Amino acid sequence: MKKNDTILLGHGSGGKMTHDLIDHLFARYFDNSILRQQGDSATFDVGAGKLAFTTDSFVVDPVFFPGGNIGHLAVAGTVNDLAVSGAVPLYLSAGFILEEGFPMENLETIVKAMAEEAKKAGVFIVTGDTKVVNRGQCDKLFINTSGIGQLDSEYEHISSGINIRPGDKIIINGSIGDHGMAIMSARNELNISTKIESDCACLNHLISESISGCQQIRFMRDATRGGLGTVVAELVKGKSFGLKIDETKLQIKENVRGLCEMLGFDPLYVANEGKVVIVAGADEASEILKRMKQHPLGTEASIIGEITSDHQGIAWLETVIGGKRIIDMLSGHQLPRIC
Amino acid sequence: MKYIDEYRDKELVRLFAEEIKKTSTKHVKLMEVCGGHTMSIQKFGIPDLLPPSVELISGPGCPVCVTSRGYIDRAIAYCRLSNVIITTYGDLIRVPGSTSSLEKERALGADIRIVYSILDALMVAKENRSKKVVFLGIGFETTAPGSAAAIIKASMAGLRNFYVYSAHKVMPPAMEALIDEGVQINGYLGPGHVSTITGEKIYYGIPKKYGLGVVISGFEPVDIMQSILMLVQQIENNQPKVEIQYTRVVKPEGNIKAQQMLEEVFEPRDDWWRGLGILKDSGLKIRENYQTHDAEKMIEVQVEKTIEPKGCICGPILKGLKKPKDCQLFGTVCTPSDPVGACMVSSEGSCAAYYMYNR
Numbered sequence: 132m133k134k135n136d137t138i139l140l141g142h143g144s145g146g147k148m149t150h151d152l153i154d155h156l157f158a159r160y161f162d163n164s165i166l167r168q169q170g171d172s173a174t175f176d177v178g179a180g181k182l183a184f185t186t187d188s189f190v191v192d193p194v195f196f197p198g199g200n201i202g203h204l205a206v207a208g209t210v211n212d213l214a215v216s217g218a219v220p221l222y223l224s225a226g227f228i229l230e231e232g233f234p235m236e237n238l239e240t241i242v243k244a245m246a247e248e249a250k251k252a253g254v255f256i257v258t259g260d261t262k263v264v265n266r267g268q269c270d271k272l273f274i275n276t277s278g279i280g281q282l283d284s285e286y287e288h289i290s291s292g293i294n295i296r297p298g299d300k301i302i303i304n305g306s307i308g309d310h311g312m313a314i315m316s317a318r319n320e321l322n323i324s325t326k327i328e329s330d331c332a333c334l335n336h337l338i339s340e341s342i343s344g345c346q347q348i349r350f351m352r353d354a355t356r357g358g359l360g361t362v363v364a365e366l367v368k369g370k371s372f373g374l375k376i377d378e379t380k381l382q383i384k385e386n387v388r389g390l391c392e393m394l395g396f397d398p399l400y401v402a403n404e405g406k407v408v409i410v411a412g413a414d415e416a417s418e419i420l421k422r423m424k425q426h427p428l429g430t431e432a433s434i435i436g437e438i439t440s441d442h443q444g445i446a447w448l449e450t451v452i453g454g455k456r457i458i459d460m461l462s463g464h465q466l467p468r469i470c
Numbered sequence: 471m472k473y474i475d476e477y478r479d480k481e482l483v484r485l486f487a488e489e490i491k492k493t494s495t496k497h498v499k500l501m502e503v504c505g506g507h508t509m510s511i512q513k514f515g516i517p518d519l520l521p522p523s524v525e526l527i528s529g530p531g532c533p534v535c536v537t538s539r540g541y542i543d544r545a546i547a548y549c550r551l552s553n554v555i556i557t558t559y560g561d562l563i564r565v566p567g568s569t570s571s572l573e574k575e576r577a578l579g580a581d582i583r584i585v586y587s588i589l590d591a592l593m594v595a596k597e598n599r600s601k602k603v604v605f606l607g608i609g610f611e612t613t614a615p616g617s618a619a620a621i622i623k624a625s626m627a628g629l630r631n632f633y634v635y636s637a638h639k640v641m642p643p644a645m646e647a648l649i650d651e652g653v654q655i656n657g658y659l660g661p662g663h664v665s666t667i668t669g670e671k672i673y674y675g676i677p678k679k680y681g682l683g684v685v686i687s688g689f690e691p692v693d694i695m696q697s698i699l700m701l702v703q704q705i706e707n708n709q710p711k712v713e714i715q716y717t718r719v720v721k722p723e724g725n726i727k728a729q730q731m732l733e734e735v736f737e738p739r740d741d742w743w744r745g746l747g748i749l750k751d752s753g754l755k756i757r758e759n760y761q762t763h764d765a766e767k768m769i770e771v772q773v774e775k776t777i778e779p780k781g782c783i784c785g786p787i788l789k790g791l792k793k794p795k796d797c798q799l800f801g802t803v804c805t806p807s808d809p810v811g812a813c814m815v816s817s818e819g820s821c822a823a824y825y826m827y828n829r
Contacts, residue, residue: 451514452478452483452519453519454514454515455515455518456512456514457827
């Protein structure tokens with residue numbers, strides 16, 4: 132591939148150009164024994180028990196932002212969806228929709244980021260697809276990833292949260308709002324000089340190390356679009372318990388807070404790409420917190436609230452000044468195209 | 471964060487709360503006129519900290535909320551013209567017009583761009599000389615100087631394709647009209663940002679004519695608590711006057727340069743406020759000298775007939791006569807994702823603030 136090459140319609144034709152692109156780029160970086168078979172489907176063995184299966188599409192604008200790029204997001208997003216369901220992520224697919232004229236060099240950087248992130252998470256990208264559309268028919272590139280993971284029967288209850296009960300603690304592995312505000316600050320129209328880095332990261336190792344052997348993991352969710360606020364609001368909807376968050380326990384980086392104040396965003400609703408919310412029994416919460424803090428992605432973890440028997444069906448915030456307010460789901464979008 | 475955390479100090483807030491409780495003997499209703507105050511009060515849960523004798527009610531200070539449906543209809547008509555680009559602050563695009571909204575029109579292909587500053591709208595005009603770029607100028611004395619500055623700049627630079635569609639308004643006529651209409655209040659939390667521009671003199675008529683106090687307040691919890699205390703003290707001592715709590719920003723004389731720009735570009739006109747009707751000299755019209763940048767004068771357009779929504783009580787809510795919860799549509803037919811009235815759209819609207827934080 133030459134330095135100034137760009138994506139052409141021919142790269143999506145299925146012919147020689149497509150094959151060259153696959154061989155020189157995708158197969159080269161994603162290389163693994165399953166992908167090497169280059170069949171119409173990837174085939175692999177799975178162990179006994181249940182599988183978890185998820186999919187996500189990535190359209191972030193801009194494609195490159197402080198702390199990562201769309202490639203990091205595309206792998207981390209799907210890995211995290213599997214991990215917060217209690218599953219061990221195994222295999223990923225990667226579908227690319229490329230805009231004619233997209234620089235090959237940028238595509239290579241993105242593919243490389245995906246390969247690195249997959250390696251870190253210990254997952255394999257085993258199948259994929261590439262389409263090219265005319266200039267103007269998509270914005271640079273869109274990526275879809277699907278993922279399969281192995282789900283141990285002891286974690287089957289996690290995604291529904293059916294075992295949540297009053298007294299349980301709410302834990303998060305660090306500061307909120309980093310990703311959303313990183314994207315915001317990276318958008319040209321704002322001319323902001325502050326550098327806010329996205330928290331984009333694969334959380335599967337953090338999660339497995341924190342919860343292994345625990346009996347009281349009630350629920351997990353990655354606080355992506357809609358932020359922490361949306362996660363807790365969804366969690367209590369129609370339930371016979373309430374949820375209290377202590378605003379003084381929330382970590383918000385200084386520059387994230389500054390930008391939020393300036394633009395009128397509430398950090399509770401700003402997206403994260405490397406934050407997991409765990410609801411755990413009170414007896415085990417401090418042990419989980421201790422383990423989290425030992426992991427590089429959890430050094431700033433804290434217990435931020437608890438499940439209550441009062442305020443049924445409502446998530447509420449005890450504010451920094453000691454007042455109370457409801458945390459509801461966000462309507463409409465706070466920021467479009469953040470992931 | 472410096473200059474913020476000091477004003478969100480739990481202990482200070484508690485001390486003010488205690489002092490308010492100690493001082494307050496009469497039942498009082500205090501109105502915050504500014505949408506920013508409404509938002510802050512709900513966001514920090516301030517009503518929770520006040521004694522039952524002190525009641526806060528929200529006034530007509532959310533610019534999006536008081537803007538007429540007819541204005542939105544005209545903006546929609548502009549955006550349907552093929553040679554027009556609409557530039558606007560984000561809040562406005564979701565406000566329902568009679569049969570559509572700017573958001574819906576954008577989905578259908580209209581060129582509508584959200585800007586964070588009117589200067590961005592000037593840039594759009596510079597980069598699109600063959601198009602007419604219309605900025606939707608809403609807001610009070612806070613945003614109006616920005617529009618004035620942009621118009622002066624466009625005029626000096628010969629940027630003939632830049633237009634402002636003005637629905638700018640000034641605050642005092644609305645504050646007086648509320649009292650004239652018999653809305654029962656005992657004092658005003660004066661708008662901090664508006665006053666930064668205007669200074670305190672625009673409120674002098676309120677203690678003088680009506681015997682009510684105005685305390686110009688900042689937006690952080692400590693500011694608001696202190697302002698409430700100052701008002702309660704005025705009421706208890708029967709000494710209504712204009713006071714500035716927000717002294718770190720508001721000067722008594724205001725921002726003279728901004729005032730001069732306003733005067734240079736705009737002249738007063740009677741204007742229609744949602745809930746209050748037509749108020750004398752309450753709107754800002756672009757002066758003839760600058761009419762080449764006045765969208766209303768320069769861009770002809772057919773506007774559909776304005777239909778007001780049935781059952782929506784935005785009007786009485788803006789006057790502080792009713793609370794959002796009194797509205798039959800609140801939270802059922804009218805929600806932030808599918809708003810009927812403007813008060814549910816803007817994040818500063820009382821219905822939106824109640825829905826979000828205090829249902």
